[in-house]
Amino acid sequence: MLYEPQVEQFGIALEPCGEALAGRASTDDADAAVYVYRIDGCCVVTSHRVLVKHDMPFFEQSVPGLCVCTLSRDSLALCPVAPPRRSRPHGNVAIFGDGAMKSDRSILRAGTRQDATSIMLLPRWFDRLDGRARRAARALMEEPGDTCIGDTAAALDRTMRALTPLFGGRLANLAMLHAHTGRAALTALGWYLERTRAEAAAGTREQRQLVRSAQCHVGINLDKPLSLDQLARDLLTSRTRLCAAFKQETGESLGAYIRRTRMERAAELLGNPRLDIAAIACAVGYPRTSSFTVAFEHAFGCSPTAFRARCGGALGRDRFCP
Known part of the structure; x- marks a missing residue:
């Protein structure tokens, strides 16, 4: 099952609990609690609270399908979506698809809270919908991941939290599970179709897709070198086209966006007293702490x-100076 590798890494043995499987474990590396619902062989709902005590590798298995999730800020940083301009401690909603089965490896940092509730819909779940909705679902699965904001995000957050005792909800029966997962799926598809219509009407659809792909790539590779030439090659376009599209859509150069995103993430990580400066520097793509310190002082006017x-990173996003 797609959730088993993640659960096993925390030493959790799942046991039946109503319609769910549930378990807890406390190890030297983390304190973790998990609830899992399996629905009709084509949908899995997982909810977890994890307090990481020591840096630990984390392996994740993804399968083809569509994922709708609400996450803590620390979990959002590991999610394959474009980083939002503002994230919150909890309730960040992300929507992303996977076109193929693959494995991912990341590092969970000591002191972080990896909290999330996710609804994973396999492709055959959408067979119950009409042709237009199925086509939209297939297209959304192939899109770069993105975060959702505003009323739609708030509605999705409430829908998912209601399914888990870990975040103020309750154990769900089968009828509740079908209702809430269906509502979340249709809300996500509605959000996607509305965004698509607006971009098509503005004539920016293709360009916005390219920019989202670039933002997503940056977000999940902040700890690595990010060359504009290599980024363009990875996105199967030219550097000139990519940089021009990014500037036109966002008003910011791609290079400036990468620097700002690194520094904003660094400011967030500085709020975790268990992370030393060298670890934060590496996490945002600076193997040399001295280079990170210079870049941070340029961005914020003071050393890390x-x-x-002074503020533990709490106001970092408001104080960035490109």
Whole structure:
């Protein structure tokens, strides 16, 4: 099952609990609690709260399908979506698809809270919908992941939280599971269709897809070198086209976006007192702490140490100076 590798890494043995499977474990690496619902062989709902005690590798198995999830800020940073301009401690809603089965490896940092509730819909779940909705679902699965904001995000967050005792909800029966997963799926498809219509009407559809792909690529590779030439090759376009599209759509150069995103993530990580400056530097793509310190001072007007002492990163996104 797609959730088993993740659960096993935390030493959790799942046991039946109503319609769910549930388990808890406390190890040297993390304290973790998990609930899992399996629905009709084509949908899995997982909910987990994890407090990471020591840096640990984390392996994740993804399968073809569509994922709708609500996440803590720390979990959002590991999600394959474009980083939002503003994230919240909890309730960040992301929607993304996977076109193929693959494995991913990441590092869970000590002191982070990896909290999330996710609805994973396999492709055959959408067979119950009409042709237009099925086509939209297939297209959305192939799109770069994105975050959802506003009323739609709030509605999705409430729908998912209601299914789990970990985040103020309750154990769901089968009827509730069908109702809430269906509501979440249709809300996500409606959000996608509305966005698509607006971009098509503005004549920016193709360009916006390219920009989202670039933002998503940056977001999941902040700890690595990010060359504009290599980024363009990865996205199967030219550097000139990519940079021009990015500037036109966002008003910001791609290089400036990468630098800002690195620094905003660094400001968030500085709020975790268990992470030293060298670890934060590596997490945002600076193997040399001295280079990171220079870049951070340029962005925020003070050293990472002084920033942590003054505000712990709490206002980092408001104070960035490109």
